[in-house]
Amino acid sequence: xxxxxxxxxxxxxxxxxxxxxxxGFSLDLTRGKPHEDQLDLSRSLNDPLDSFLYQGxxxxxxxxxxxxxxxxxxxxxLLDFPADNIVAGNNSSLLLMHQLLSFFYIDGGxxxxxxxxxxxxxxxxxxxxxRHFRLCEEFSINMIPVSLTGIGxxxxxxxxxxxxxxxxxxxxxxxxxxxxxxxxxxxxITLQLLDLAKKHNFKIxxxxxxxxxxxxxxxxxxxxxxxxKNIQAEDHVIAFASTSKITYAGGGVGFVGMSSRNLxxxxxxxxxxxxxPDKVNQLRHINFFEKIDLKTHMAxxxxxxxxxFDLVEKVLSLQPYGEWTKPSGGYFVSYSSAPGLAREIVxxxxxxxxxxxxxxxxxxxxxxxxxSNIRIAPTACNMEELESALExxxxxxxxxxxxxx
Amino acid sequence: xxxxxxxxxxxxxxxxxxxxxxxGFSLDLTRGKPHEDQLDLSRSLNDPLDSFLYQGxxxxxxxxxxxxxxxxxxxxxLLDFPADNIVAGNNSSLLLMHQLLSFFYIDGGxxxxxxxxxxxxxxxxxxxxxRHFRLCEEFSINMIPVSLTGIGxxxxxxxxxxxxxxxxxxxxxxxxxxxxxxxxxxxxITLQLLDLAKKHNFKIxxxxxxxxxxxxxxxxxxxxxxxxKNIQAEDHVIAFASTSKITYAGGGVGFVGMSSRNLxxxxxxxxxxxxxPDKVNQLRHINFFEKIDLKTHMAxxxxxxxxxFDLVEKVLSLQPYGEWTKPSGGYFVSYSSAPGLAREIVxxxxxxxxxxxxxxxxxxxxxxxxxSNIRIAPTACNMEELESALExxxxxxxxxxxxxx
Numbered sequence: 001x002x003x004x005x006x007x008x009x010x011x012x013x014x015x016x017x018x019x020x021x022x023x024g025f026s027l028d029l030t031r032g033k034p035h036e037d038q039l040d041l042s043r044s045l046n047d048p049l050d051s052f053l054y055q056g057x058x059x060x061x062x063x064x065x066x067x068x069x070x071x072x073x074x075x076x077x078l079l080d081f082p083a084d085n086i087v088a089g090n091n092s093s094l095l096l097m098h099q100l101l102s103f104f105y106i107d108g109g110x111x112x113x114x115x116x117x118x119x120x121x122x123x124x125x126x127x128x129x130x131r132h133f134r135l136c137e138e139f140s141i142n143m144i145p146v147s148l149t150g151i152g153x154x155x156x157x158x159x160x161x162x163x164x165x166x167x168x169x170x171x172x173x174x175x176x177x178x179x180x181x182x183x184x185x186x187x188x189i190t191l192q193l194l195d196l197a198k199k200h201n202f203k204i205x206x207x208x209x210x211x212x213x214x215x216x217x218x219x220x221x222x223x224x225x226x227x228x229k230n231i232q233a234e235d236h237v238i239a240f241a242s243t244s245k246i247t248y249a250g251g252g253v254g255f256v257g258m259s260s261r262n263l264x265x266x267x268x269x270x271x272x273x274x275x276x277p278d279k280v281n282q283l284r285h286i287n288f289f290e291k292i293d294l295k296t297h298m299a300x301x302x303x304x305x306x307x308x309f310d311l312v313e314k315v316l317s318l319q320p321y322g323e324w325t326k327p328s329g330g331y332f333v334s335y336s337s338a339p340g341l342a343r344e345i346v347x348x349x350x351x352x353x354x355x356x357x358x359x360x361x362x363x364x365x366x367x368x369x370x371x372s373n374i375r376i377a378p379t380a381c382n383m384e385e386l387e388s389a390l391e392x393x394x395x396x397x398x399x400x401x402x403x404x405x
Numbered sequence: 406x407x408x409x410x411x412x413x414x415x416x417x418x419x420x421x422x423x424x425x426x427x428x429g430f431s432l433d434l435t436r437g438k439p440h441e442d443q444l445d446l447s448r449s450l451n452d453p454l455d456s457f458l459y460q461g462x463x464x465x466x467x468x469x470x471x472x473x474x475x476x477x478x479x480x481x482x483l484l485d486f487p488a489d490n491i492v493a494g495n496n497s498s499l500l501l502m503h504q505l506l507s508f509f510y511i512d513g514g515x516x517x518x519x520x521x522x523x524x525x526x527x528x529x530x531x532x533x534x535x536r537h538f539r540l541c542e543e544f545s546i547n548m549i550p551v552s553l554t555g556i557g558x559x560x561x562x563x564x565x566x567x568x569x570x571x572x573x574x575x576x577x578x579x580x581x582x583x584x585x586x587x588x589x590x591x592x593x594i595t596l597q598l599l600d601l602a603k604k605h606n607f608k609i610x611x612x613x614x615x616x617x618x619x620x621x622x623x624x625x626x627x628x629x630x631x632x633x634k635n636i637q638a639e640d641h642v643i644a645f646a647s648t649s650k651i652t653y654a655g656g657g658v659g660f661v662g663m664s665s666r667n668l669x670x671x672x673x674x675x676x677x678x679x680x681x682p683d684k685v686n687q688l689r690h691i692n693f694f695e696k697i698d699l700k701t702h703m704a705x706x707x708x709x710x711x712x713x714f715d716l717v718e719k720v721l722s723l724q725p726y727g728e729w730t731k732p733s734g735g736y737f738v739s740y741s742s743a744p745g746l747a748r749e750i751v752x753x754x755x756x757x758x759x760x761x762x763x764x765x766x767x768x769x770x771x772x773x774x775x776x777s778n779i780r781i782a783p784t785a786c787n788m789e790e791l792e793s794a795l796e797x798x799x800x801x802x803x804x805x806x807x808x809x810x
Contacts, residue, residue: 063655
């Protein structure tokens with residue numbers, strides 16, 4: 001890697017790029033996956049259970065639809081909801097999101113099911129999490145992109161949409177270390193969202209996936225359960241979390257939190273879809289967090305991923321183009337190129353053996369109208385691989401910019 | 406327990422019943438749950454994994470949407486479908502059933518989604534599995550009861566329904582040791598079903614929950630995948646199984662099998678609902694079945710539950726009323742009282758401290774028009790408890806019959 005790419009000219013850069021291409025790299029910065037060293041932090045989850053009994057009942061058998069109480073406590077800690085308002089599920093909060101959308105779509109609880117409505121729309125702060133948008137597509141939910149401000153979505157533009165569109169049933173929020181922009185929602189914006197959700201009767205899908213995932217000193221996230229109670233809007237919040245980026249990415253526990261009233265409505269639907277979650281894995285998690293507290297454990301994660309984010313910042317700073325975030329937690333750096341270059345940069349990188357998240361993937365319907373956003377996910381590889389990947393990235397950024405000029 | 410309840414008169418019986426009531430029993434024969442001794446057969450599932458790598462990939466991380474190949478092989482063994490046609494999911498085949506119904510309801514693949522149809526109906530061989538019926542209710546699927554013959558549903562009455570009702574989209578089948586009647590489907594009936602499914606374009610939901618669960622010599626179940634291929638009807642079969650009654654009831658692995666064409670259609674929908682199954686648990690299962698083969702393992706289960714079914718047979722034979730099944734596998738005995746007595750018997754038992762499956766629960770909408778069927782699930786308790794429970798049951802059967810006369 002060079003000390004700087006700021007003064008480099010196009011001819012030199014083309015040579016550098018061809019040189020990188022010839023090295024036959026195969027690197028992948030597409031997904032926010034933990035590295036093996038992070039997974040190893042939870043190695044004791046693998047210890048055999050001394051007992052299969054939890055509160056007198058055998059966890060290997062059926063039962064406990066909403067999850068073991070101690071596991072619901074873990075969800076409570078992540079979501080700042082009372083444990084009684086938490087469902088501890090299987091390994092995936094995405095599945096719980098699907099089950100909640102299914103519930104509103106098919107059953108509706110006390111309200112008209114979405115499948116009986118002519119049009120259902122969601123506000124989608126963008127760029128955002130591609131899986132949220134994919135879920136909406138599957139349910140034929142119309143997606144309306146809304147810009148983010150760094151402290152949450154732009155309330156002004158949300159108000160404008162709500163004034164003219166009565167089909168809004170929900171909004172996707174990643175309130176802490178947003179994927180990919182790193183937004184941490186402010187109290188003020190959260191309160192305004194709650195107020196609007198109550199007034200226009202829509203639901204806030206509060207995906208607090210990175211609630212405990214700081215690697216630098218970070219602002220607090222609003223306690224949405226408390227805020228919603230203060231203005232009697234608690235039925236307008238459905239909150240999600242999981243241990244996917246705390247213990248095992250594929251074998252953790254997912255959680256959903258909701259008001260008691262919503263849980264009463266949802267419970268019979270949920271009971272039709274599953275007899276009980278995997279309580280063996282839940283008990284493993286309970287035992288695990290009895291031995292180590294969440295904060296200490298997350299500090300170990302932070303120590304492993306902080307250097308990766310530092311390296312991204314350092315390498316991106318070696319070149320003069322675009323803007324990018326410097327998150328204090330989460331799994332992503334969001335890079336904004338000059339308009340019209342994102343796809344080109346991603347393609348150049350691909351040819352040099354570096355896979356990046358497809359340009360546009362972080363927008364509803366995969367359309368980034370500016371063609372500007374690139375999501376960088378630096379955690380999955382080791383430091384050496386990351387350095388190689390970032391070298392390719394900055395060369396491609398410079399090349400795309402210089403070729404254009 | 407008496408040697409016989411055949412000659413007993415009403416006065417004596419009333420005394421006996423009051424006596425049983427005074428003993429303060431609290432017994433439960435409601436659900437087909439394995440007993441702890443059965444769960445202990447899979448104790449080595451609890452051994453720590455020596456390695457988290459499977460085919461070079463870390464099972465703790467995201468990935469492998471359709472499950473680990475070795476785990477899909479286990480599903481293949483249970484369902485007689487090629488492993489490539491199997492999805493190995495999380496702990497619950499019920500959840501996979503829900504996901505399949507969601508797929509047909511919301512997405513539809515190449516066909517019209519059910520939510521866009523005026524009326525969707527399922528044929529429901531009855532008595533059957535209450536959870537199947539509950540799922541239908543949640544999706545507002547109209548249920549049409551069909552009687553069972555001992556070797557599968559009555560094809561004649563199915564044909565009559567199909568002639569006048571074009572809304573049939575599916576049929577629920579438990580083809581081996583049916584819950585609760587113990588039917589083992591014949592080749593002939595299965596072929597006729599496939600033929601009708603193809604002709605009238607509906608799907609056979611083939612819940613092979615007890616495929617390996619014989620405790621006596623049993624007839625074979627048709628290989629529906631092969632039969633369906635023979636008549637080009639493979640897109641009309643969706644098959645389910647799980648290890649819930651093989652390893653852990655709440656922490657096993659669920660499977661769904663379908664044609665390659667259906668899997669191609671279903672896969673993108675499934676990908677919207679979950680990133681990957683819990684592959685840590687799947688690897689545990691792969692390792693487990695490398696140490697012991699399925700047949701040997703199921704023979705151990707059989708040895709534990711056979712005496713319970715023998716006891717049910719023995720005790721029911723002490724009294725003169727009704728008819729009941731003598732299954733060669735599965736988890737249930739189906740008892741048929743004289744019409745109009747099932748609810749009464751269940752209530753009498755409840756007052757004496759024995760919970761039985763609610764009368765009617767095994768019928769669509771919970772309605773047993775004859776009020777005759779009682780499902781007996783003898784596996785969950787130990788032999789001593791089962792004996793007490795069965796004593797209560799026969800006393801209640803006799804009492805209800807004698808009171809009526």
